[in-house]
Amino acid sequence: MDDKRAQWGSKLGFILAAAGSAVGLGNIWKFPGKAFEGGGGAFLLMYLLIVPLIGMPAMLSELAIGRASRANVVDAFGKLGHKGWRWAGWVGWAVAFIITCYYSHVGGWVLRYVFSYGFETSAVYADPLGYFYAVLGLDAASGATFFPWIVIVFALVFMAICAFVVIKGVKGGIERFNKIGMPALFVILLILFIRAATLPGAGDGLRYMLSLDWSKVTPQTFLIALSQAFYSLSLGMSIMVTYGSYVSEKEDIAKNSFLVCTTDTLVAVIAGFIVIPAVFATLGPDGVGKGGGFAFVSLAGVFENMPGGAVFGFLFYLLLLFAALTSTVSLIEGIVAFLIERMNWKRTPTTLVTCAVMFAIGCLYTCSQAAFPLKGVWFDFANGVAFPPLCDSMEFLTARVMIPLGALGCCLFTGWVWTPACAVAEAERCGKRFPLAKAYGFLIRFVAPASILVILAVSLFTGTTLS
Numbered sequence: 001m002d003d004k005r006a007q008w009g010s011k012l013g014f015i016l017a018a019a020g021s022a023v024g025l026g027n028i029w030k031f032p033g034k035a036f037e038g039g040g041g042a043f044l045l046m047y048l049l050i051v052p053l054i055g056m057p058a059m060l061s062e063l064a065i066g067r068a069s070r071a072n073v074v075d076a077f078g079k080l081g082h083k084g085w086r087w088a089g090w091v092g093w094a095v096a097f098i099i100t101c102y103y104s105h106v107g108g109w110v111l112r113y114v115f116s117y118g119f120e121t122s123a124v125y126a127d128p129l130g131y132f133y134a135v136l137g138l139d140a141a142s143g144a145t146f147f148p149w150i151v152i153v154f155a156l157v158f159m160a161i162c163a164f165v166v167i168k169g170v171k172g173g174i175e176r177f178n179k180i181g182m183p184a185l186f187v188i189l190l191i192l193f194i195r196a197a198t199l200p201g202a203g204d205g206l207r208y209m210l211s212l213d214w215s216k217v218t219p220q221t222f223l224i225a226l227s228q229a230f231y232s233l234s235l236g237m238s239i240m241v242t243y244g245s246y247v248s249e250k251e252d253i254a255k256n257s258f259l260v261c262t263t264d265t266l267v268a269v270i271a272g273f274i275v276i277p278a279v280f281a282t283l284g285p286d287g288v289g290k291g292g293g294f295a296f297v298s299l300a301g302v303f304e305n306m307p308g309g310a311v312f313g314f315l316f317y318l319l320l321l322f323a324a325l326t327s328t329v330s331l332i333e334g335i336v337a338f339l340i341e342r343m344n345w346k347r348t349p350t351t352l353v354t355c356a357v358m359f360a361i362g363c364l365y366t367c368s369q370a371a372f373p374l375k376g377v378w379f380d381f382a383n384g385v386a387f388p389p390l391c392d393s394m395e396f397l398t399a400r401v402m403i404p405l406g407a408l409g410c411c412l413f414t415g416w417v418w419t420p421a422c423a424v425a426e427a428e429r430c431g432k433r434f435p436l437a438k439a440y441g442f443l444i445r446f447v448a449p450a451s452i453l454v455i456l457a458v459s460l461f462t463g464t465t466l467s
């Protein structure tokens, strides 16, 4: 079985694919707003400490589990001799499934906006919020709602592209796709950075992002930075275990974890240096926000007030599109790899069926934004049982509970059950010594699990979403 298992065609192929997974919507529309709220440079500094101290050890562990077991995320734990830990894999698999349902739909919204900026910027500019609501099936003026079929078709196209890439396989599909998508993403990022930095008034934003305003930093800020790091690095789900299982024994996974984490962080920081100065220059500091409303609504004001705004708006959503595509592909691969191996199913039908199911569930996500009052259910100790919109409860479930739980499972497993020594041995299989083995052992046993536990506890006891 093992020798038939797919492998990346090259070292660069793997790094680009893993970085493609990590670099996603989180980097581009969540990170800048969080950095702004968390005191600009102060948040950056904290984030730049969290990534090497917690993110990198966690990523190395996931890659090591994947490569040592050469199995999908659920069976990986069993193959390493600890069937009792398969729950961590199940959590990872399930969270990837739920996230794909909505991430792919948000990808569809992004694709919609690529067209909006390509063909109808004036309509977007005229009423950014009304336009966004209309995309999601609500006529804000009359209050009438309708089935948002246009954006649903865009989501279908988005999902179809991802499914096509996954069907083509690890080397012929995912690797090849990332080899085009990631360089394209970097080029666009660079163009946007130059545009933002040369806007009159951008200097204030740049200065803010470099200033250490500790007055805005609270313990909560630290937790926000921490959960942002997990989400941004695609940890706690099946992804890095699955991608790690396709890495050849000759590869230095410790170095690769470093490269992937660095790339992801670099993109987030550059996105921060694009978005914040651009908003400062056009709307002023009060214009900064985060999340979907910010990315689709507030940014319209930024592009409207910038020379060449329509072109840069188009490029910005194209950037988001590439980021979202390569991330969704990785999510689907994690889900499908398990089904193929466990059920002995074929890649093509498995991908088509799972993507169809996730797309259908995602329709409920999109429709519950504004068009229809679909409710989910939620419980936390601060607010008790509540019935928030379905879209919110899907996000709460993944961000507040499942991602931290999946990440905790991997860290505890590596730190205390499989042992850091085995992970280090796996890292050293390439023939090179891993010089940070001692520090790694300490971080993965104590620092990472303790921090994740705090995220989990704060989320559940205070009812806040930190990611």
Ligand code: PHE
Binding pocket: 021, 022, 023, 024, 025, 026, 027, 231, 232, 233, 234, 235, 237, 239, 327, 328, 330, 331
């Ligand atoms: N890392 C991605 C982002 O920053 C999100 C993601 C998480 C993608 C997990 C795949 C798996 O947006």
